[in-house]
Amino acid sequence: MTSVSLKLDGVSKEFNRRLIFRDVSISLQGGDTLAITGRNGSGKSTLVKILCGLLSPTRGTLMYALDGKDIEVDAIKDHIGLVSPYLQMYDEFTGLENLEVLSRIRADRNITGETIAEALKNVGLWDRRNDFVRTYSSGMKQRLKYAFAVLHRPGVLVLDEPTSNLDADGIAMVERCVREQRSHGMLIVATNDADEAIWCSQRVVLGDEKV
Numbered sequence: 238m239t240s241v242s243l244k245l246d247g248v249s250k251e252f253n254r255r256l257i258f259r260d261v262s263i264s265l266q267g268g269d270t271l272a273i274t275g276r277n278g279s280g281k282s283t284l285v286k287i288l289c290g291l292l293s294p295t296r297g298t299l300m301y302a303l304d305g306k307d308i309e310v311d312a313i314k315d316h317i318g319l320v321s322p323y324l325q326m327y328d329e330f331t332g333l334e335n336l337e338v339l340s341r342i343r344a345d346r347n348i349t350g351e352t353i354a355e356a357l358k359n360v361g362l363w364d365r366r367n368d369f370v371r372t373y374s375s376g377m378k379q380r381l382k383y384a385f386a387v388l389h390r391p392g393v394l395v396l397d398e399p400t401s402n403l404d405a406d407g408i409a410m411v412e413r414c415v416r417e418q419r420s421h422g423m424l425i426v427a428t429n430d431a432d433e434a435i436w437c438s439q440r441v442v443l444g445d446e447k448v
C-alpha cells in the first residue's frame with residue numbers, strides 16, 4: 238500500500254487581484270482526514286482544485302510525498318480520486334464506457350473489466366451501465382463520479398459537495414466509500430454540511446479575508 242503525505246505552506250489564492258483566501262497551511266499524513274468548510278464563495282472548491290493540481294496557488298507551496306519521497310503535484314494525480322461538481326463525465330458515452338475510457342487515460346493496468354463491474358454495482362448503476370450518460374439523472378451522474386474516483390483505490394480521496402443530488406441510498410453509498418477510504422488512505426472533504434464535516438478529524442475553515 239502506498240502512503241501519501243501532503244504539505245501546504247502559506248498558500249494564498251487571488252483571482253484577478255481579488256484575494257480569495259490567505260496563508261492556508263495544512264500538513265496531512267497517510268490516514269488523516271480533513272474537512273474544508275466556510276461560507277459560499279470562501280474558496281473551498283478553489284482550494285480543492287489547488288490540492289488536486291488543477292489550479293496553481295498565487296503564493297505559497299504545495300508538496301506531496303509518496304512513501305516518504307517528495308514528488309510534484311503532477312505526479313500525484315494518479316493517486317488522487319476526485320468527486321466534484323466541476324468534474325465532467327462524457328455525455329455521449331455510456332456509464333460503462335466512461336469508466337473504461339477514463340481508466341485507460343489513467344493508464345492503470347490493475348483496472349480490469351471485473352474491477353469496473355464491481356464499481357458499477359457498488360454505486361447502484363450496473364443495470365444502467367449501457368445507457369448514455371446524457372440520459373442519467375443528476376444523482377446517477379454523481380454516483381458514476383464515485384465509481385471512477387475510487388476505481389484505483391486512491392491514496393487520497395477528495396470530495397467536494399459529496400452528497401449533492403443523492404438520495405438516502407446514495408448517501409449511504411458515500412458513507413461506505415468514506416469508511417473504506419479511512420481504512421487505507423487520506424480523505425479530504427469540502428462541505429457546508431456539518432453532518433459531512435464530522436467524517437473528518439481535522440478542519441480548515443476558510444473565512445472572510447480582507448486585504
Ligand SMILES: Nc1ncnc2c1ncn2[C@@H]1O[C@H](COP(=O)(O)OP(=O)(O)OP(=O)(O)O)[C@@H](O)[C@H]1O
Pocket residue numbers: 252253257275276277278279280281282283284429
Ligand atoms: N476562475 C475563476 N475566476 C475568477 N473568480 C473565481 C474563479 N473561480 C472561483 N472564483 C471566485 O473565487 C471565490 C471562491 O469560489 P469557490 O467556488 O472556491 O467557493 P466555495 O467555497 O467552493 O463556494 P460554494 O460553497 O458556493 O461551493 C468566489 O468568489 C468565486 O467567484
Ligand SMILES: [Mg+2]
Pocket residue numbers: 281282283397
Ligand atoms: Mg464549492
